[in-house]
Structures are given as structure tokens and as C-alpha cells.
Amino acid sequence: MTFFFFIFAALTLMGGIGVVVNRNPVSSAFSMIISFLGLAALFIQLDAYLVGILQILVYAGAIMVLFLFIIMLLDIPKAEKKRFPVFTLGASIVVVVSFATLMITVITRSDIGSAKLPPIEPVKGTGSSDVHQIGELLFSTYWFPIQVVAVLLLVSTVGVVVLSKRELK
Amino acid sequence: MDWYIILAATIKIVVFVFLVTLPLVAMSVWAERRVSAAIQDRVGPNRVGPAGLLQPVADGIKFLLKEDFTPNHVRKTYYWLAPALTMIPSLLTCAVIPFGSKLFGEKMVIADLDVGPLFVFAVASLTVYGIVLAGWASNSKYPFLGSVRSTSQMISYEISLGLSIVPLLMIYGELNLGHIVMEQAQNGWALLPLWGDGLSIKGWLLSIPLFISFVVFTTSMFAETNRLPFDLPECETELVAGYHTEYSSMKFALFFLGEYAAMIIGSGLAVTLFFGGWSLPFGWLTPESVDAEVPFWHGLIHLGAFFAKVILFILFFIAVRWTLPRFRYDQLMRLGWVVFFELALANVILTALLLMWLK
Numbered sequence: 149m150t151f152f153f154f155i156f157a158a159l160t161l162m163g164g165i166g167v168v169v170n171r172n173p174v175s176s177a178f179s180m181i182i183s184f185l186g187l188a189a190l191f192i193q194l195d196a197y198l199v200g201i202l203q204i205l206v207y208a209g210a211i212m213v214l215f216l217f218i219i220m221l222l223d224i225p226k227a228e229k230k231r232f233p234v235f236t237l238g239a240s241i242v243v244v245v246s247f248a249t250l251m252i253t254v255i256t257r258s259d260i261g262s263a264k265l266p267p268i269e270p271v272k273g274t275g276s277s278d279v280h281q282i283g284e285l286l287f288s289t290y291w292f293p294i295q296v297v298a299v300l301l302l303v304s305t306v307g308v309v310v311l312s313k314r315e316l317k
Numbered sequence: 318m319d320w321y322i323i324l325a326a327t328i329k330i331v332v333f334v335f336l337v338t339l340p341l342v343a344m345s346v347w348a349e350r351r352v353s354a355a356i357q358d359r360v361g362p363n364r365v366g367p368a369g370l371l372q373p374v375a376d377g378i379k380f381l382l383k384e385d386f387t388p389n390h391v392r393k394t395y396y397w398l399a400p401a402l403t404m405i406p407s408l409l410t411c412a413v414i415p416f417g418s419k420l421f422g423e424k425m426v427i428a429d430l431d432v433g434p435l436f437v438f439a440v441a442s443l444t445v446y447g448i449v450l451a452g453w454a455s456n457s458k459y460p461f462l463g464s465v466r467s468t469s470q471m472i473s474y475e476i477s478l479g480l481s482i483v484p485l486l487m488i489y490g491e492l493n494l495g496h497i498v499m500e501q502a503q504n505g506w507a508l509l510p511l512w513g514d515g516l517s518i519k520g521w522l523l524s525i526p527l528f529i530s531f532v533v534f535t536t537s538m539f540a541e542t543n544r545l546p547f548d549l550p551e552c553e554t555e556l557v558a559g560y561h562t563e564y565s566s567m568k569f570a571l572f573f574l575g576e577y578a579a580m581i582i583g584s585g586l587a588v589t590l591f592f593g594g595w596s597l598p599f600g601w602l603t604p605e606s607v608d609a610e611v612p613f614w615h616g617l618i619h620l621g622a623f624f625a626k627v628i629l630f631i632l633f634f635i636a637v638r639w640t641l642p643r644f645r646y647d648q649l650m651r652l653g654w655v656v657f658f659e660l661a662l663a664n665v666i667l668t669a670l671l672l673m674w675l676k
Contacts, residue, residue: 174395174453181446201435209442210472213449217468220453220461277431279492 153193160186173219177212184208198279329427334411341627342577343373349635356639376570383566388455391563395454400564400571403447407578410437414585415495417595417620418604419611425595425620426495433494434486437586438479441541444579445471448543448560451572455563463559466549466646473653474540474547480661481533484526484668485590494589495607502596502603507531509592512599519675526668531591533661538583540653542576544634546641547649584630585623592626595619 163183170176184207191200286294347362347370354361363369387396413433417425430436445468452464485507489497501507505515507527514520540547556562561572588594596603602615611619644652 197430197432198435201432201439205435205439205442209439209445210475213442213445213468213472216446216449217465220449221465277492279431 153190156186156189156193158186159183160190174216177216177219180215181208181212184212196278198282325423326427329423329425330412333416333427334408337416337624338408338411338578338581339574341581341624342574343377345577345581345631345635346376346573347372348632349638352632352635353639356636380567380570385566385568388563390456392454392456395450396563397568399447399451399454400568400575401447402450403444403575404571404578406440406443406447407575407582409440410579410582410586413437413494414582414589415498415594416585416623418616420613420616420620422610424495425616429493429495431493433492433497434482434586434590435492437582438475441579441582442471442475444575447572447575451564452560455560457563459556459558460560460562463556463562466556467543467560470540470543470547470549470649470653473650474537474657477533477653477657477661478537478541480658480665481530481537482590483661483665484530487665487668487672488523488527494594498589498594498596499604499607501593503600506593506596506598507591509598522671522675523668526664526671527591529660529664529667531587533657533664534590535587537653537657538587539634539637540649542579542583544576544580545638546644548643549646549649580634581627581631584627584634588623588626588630594626595623597622 160183163179163181163186166179167176167183170179184203188200188203188208191197191203350372351361351363351369361369362372365371365375387393412427413430413436415424415426419425428436448467448471449464452460452462452467455461485497486492488507489500491497491500504513505511505520508524508531510516510520510524539545543549561569564572597618602618604611604615
């Protein structure tokens with residue numbers, strides 16, 4: 149099974165690199181889809197079927213379609229060669245250094261390899277599949293956050309409608 | 318026994334995808350031409366083989382031998398990638414459809430997942446990339462307009478497609494297609510609760526929301542597979558041939574294979590969800606449980622029952638294509654967003670109320 153892990157991890161990373169390296173925005177979007185698919189496969193390998201499938205359904209299947217759609221409609225020309233991009237370079241260096249510091253701190257402080265994760269207790273009174281488990285938790289323990297997120301989504305939907313309809317009567 | 322699992326899975330993949338679904342694609346192309354001919358009082362292809370049954374083979378040879386022309390103005394990589402991207406997801410969705418109960422002690426489903434219908438929707442939502450890239454890579458007006466139409470159409474109808482089966486999942490409390498079929502085999506099909514526990518007031522009341530969800534599901538399936546009356550992406554009178562205008566020979570054929578494969582899997586899913594999958598009516602020859610042993614000839618009959626239902630459903634698809642006129646584009650979008658989306662949502666609430674009341 150580690151064999152498959154390496155394949156899909158490589159796929160995810162290659163997709164990620166492709167997003168950054170490609171000059172053509174459509175190629176970048178496409179690399180991102182590949183990266184999402186690899187990530188979904190990694191989730192499924194961890195027996196988190198629902199999370200993996202939702203990753204494909206929501207991100208690869210819906211959000212990236214809209215991304216690709218907009219990029220194609222705008223017909224962005226290939227990134228032009230500018231003079232030395234000082235600000236871009238400076239900003240990227242700051243981001244990379246801070247991210248690397250964060251990762252190194254987390255990895256050195258954690259006890260990866262020696263620690264064992266606590267076994268997951270199945271929620272009572274439900275089926276065995278992870279769909280049942282997640283559903284039960286979402287609508288019992290985490291009912292309040294779910295409602296808040298739902299309201300947030302509703303607000304943003306209304307906001308989009310208002311913004312896109314400039315002339316309101 | 319690791320090698321045994323891998324071997325069994327490989328055999329199932331080869332048999333169900335390449336020896337069953339692909340020939341079924343070819344046969345449904347033939348059936349489409351024969352049925353359309355019958356509807357229009359013509360004869361249709363009847364020269365190659367008995368009753369023209371070998372016509373798909375002749376078509377296939379023709380497609381392979383034609384010049385594979387790549388126009389100069391296209392974006393080459395994506396132009397080549399697009400036909401494959403429409404075909405592959407359609408075939409991948411075969412993985413979770415239960416084709417039968419059991420043969421040789423093996424479940425007749427390639428991957429017995431607990432997220433069956435979600436898997437189908439997730440993978441089927443990737444077919445849109447093939448069409449989008451085909452339109453964009455062709456670098457020409459009509460294909461691009463076709464792909465823009467297709468994208469917005471597929472995204473809109475995906476929502477009602479997903480919502481339409483929620484009532485069914487609520488009633489069965491299951492996402493595993495094999496378990497849903499078993500439940501229907503024992504207690505009446507979703508749309509035909511005539512035996513077992515289905516033969517009660519509860520069963521009959523619950524068949525009302527199930528019928529609504531069946532109507533929404535089937536109509537959305539037509540829109541998702543770009544079939545008439547919703548084939549606006551390739552609407553000949555407006556867009557020449559839509560997104561595959563610039564394609565020729567086998568690449569062109571791959572788009573068609575993808576469309577028909579999607580239609581077959583859609584039929585398979587509809588049969589599985591609403592017409593009891595591989596089960597026979599009135600609980601005949603129904604195994605005790607999902608894991609119970611099934612005699613060899615029962616297994617064969619179950620496979621036969623599944624394919625008989627799928628073929629009937631494909632004939633229904635074809636009959637609809639040749640009897641209904643095409644929608645106008647704004648009508649199509651309004652139908653999707655204003656009628657079906659609301660209908661599916663209301664249906665979910667209706668089912669929840671019915672389930673609470675009947676409890």
C-alpha cells in the first residue's frame with residue numbers, strides 16, 4: 149500500500165509544482181485539478197472515503213470548472229516578461245521562509261514515529277460507514293458550527309447576487 | 318490471499334468495462350439508428366450482418382481508417398487530451414454499479430464502496446473537462462460556444478441531480494448501492510412497492526416523493542449526458558456541431574463513445590436506485606442477505622435481469638431523443654434552476670416530514 153501512497157503523493161506534488169511553474173493559466177488550472185485528484189486518492193487510502201469523494205466532487209468537479217471557465221472567457225495572454233520583479237520576488241521569499249520555519253518547528257517538536265494516535269470510538273447508534281459517522285457527529289455534537297457555516301454561505305450567496313446585479317430597483 | 322483479490326478485481330474490471338459496457342455502447346449506437354429509422358418510417362442500417370448488427374464494427378473500422386487530421390490553429394496538447402478526458406470518467410463510473418448479486422462467491426460489483434452514488438456523481442462531474450478543453454483547444458468560435466453552453470448546463474443540472482436522490486438515501490439510510498438493491502429486492506422496488514414491507518400504507522406514501530425524485534433524476538440525467546432534448550452544446554442548427562466541430566476520425570468517435578457510455582452508466586444508476594437493480598419482481602430468487610451465498614444460476618438470472626432493465630432504459634432514452642424537440646437555451650437554464658432545483662429541495666422536505674409522521 150505504501151507503493152500507492154508514493155505514486156499519489158508524487159502526483160499531488162507534481163500538480164502543485166505545475167501550478168507554479170506553468171506560464172499558461174489554463175495549464176496551471178489543469179495542474180491544480182491533478183493535484184486535487186492526487187489528494188483525494190490519499191484521503192481514500194486513509195479509508196476516509198467521504199472526504200476523498202467530496203474533494204473530487206466539490207473542488208475538482210465544481211470549483212475548478214468555474215476557475216477554468218473564467219480563465220478561458222477572459223483569455224488572459226501568457227505572462228509577459230517584465231523587468232526584474234522585485235516585489236514579487238521579495239514577497240515569495242518571505243512566504244517561503246515563513247512557511248519553512250513553521251513546518252520545521254512543527255516537525256521537530258512533534259514526536260512523529262513514536263506517538264500512536266488514539267483509536268477512534270465509533271459513534272453509538274449508527275451504521276459502520278464513515279458517512280454515517282460524520283453525519284451523526286455533524287448533526288449532534290457540531291450542530292451549532294454547522295448552522296453558522298450555513299448562514300455564512302447564505303450571506304455570501306446573497307452578497308454575490310447583490311454585487312453582480314449593479315442596478316437594483 | 319492478496320493476489321486472489323487483485324486477480325478477481327482485474328477480471329471484473331476487464332469483463333464489466335471492456336467486455337460488457339463497451340459492446341453495449343456499440344449496440345446502443347446501432348439501436349439508436351434502427352429505432353430512429355423506425356420512428357421516421359425508414360429502414361436504417363440493415364446491410365452489415367444479420368439485421369445490420371455488425372454495423373458498429375464497420376463504423377469502428379471506418380473511424381480508425383479515416384485520416385486523423387489535426388488543424389493548424391488548435392492548441393495541440395489539450396486538443397489531443399480532450400477526447401480521452403470525456404471517455405475515461407464515463408468508464409470509471411462503472412466501478413460502483415452492482416451488475417448482479419454474486420457469481421462464484423464474488424460480488425458482481427468492481428468496488429463495493431460505502432459512497433456509491435456520490436462516487437458516480439464525483440467522477441461524472443469530471444467529464445465536463447473534456448468538453449471544456451475540446452471547445453477551448455479548438456480555438457474556433459462554434460466549438461467554444463458549445464463548450465461554454467455545456468459547462469453551464471452540466472454545472473446547473475449537477476445540483477438537481479445530486480439533490481434528487483437525497484429522499485431515496487433518506488428512506489433507505491444507506492449509501493452502499495449493493496445494500497440499497499438488497500433492500501429493494503426484499504421490500505419492493507422504490508417505484509413499485511408491491512411486496513414485502515413495501516406493501517403497506519407507509520410504502521405507498523413514500524413512493525410519492527420517490528416518484529418525484531425519479532422524474533427529476535431522469536431529466537437531469539438527460540441534461541448531464543447532453544442528450545436531446547437538452548443537447549444544446551452540439552445543437553447543429555446553431556453551432557455546426559458544437560464542441561467537436563474540429564475533430565475527425567477516432568478522436569471524434571471517442572466523444573460519441575463517451576456520451577453513450579455516460580448514458581449507459583446513467584441508465585444503470587437509475588435502474589439500481591429506482592428499479593431494484595439486479596433483483597427480480599415480487600422477491601423471486603432473492604438471497605437472504607447481502608453476504609448470503611447465491612446459487613450459480615440465480616446469479617446468472619440476476620445479471621440478466623439487470624441488463625434487461627438497463628436495455629429497456631436505453632430504449633427509453635432513444636425514444637425520447639427522437640420524439641421531443643430541442644429546448645431553447647434560456648428555457649433549459651430556467652427549467653434547471655427555477656423548476657427542478659426547487660422541486661428537488663421541496664421533495665427532500667416532504668420526505669423528511671413523511672418519515673417523521675410515519676415513524
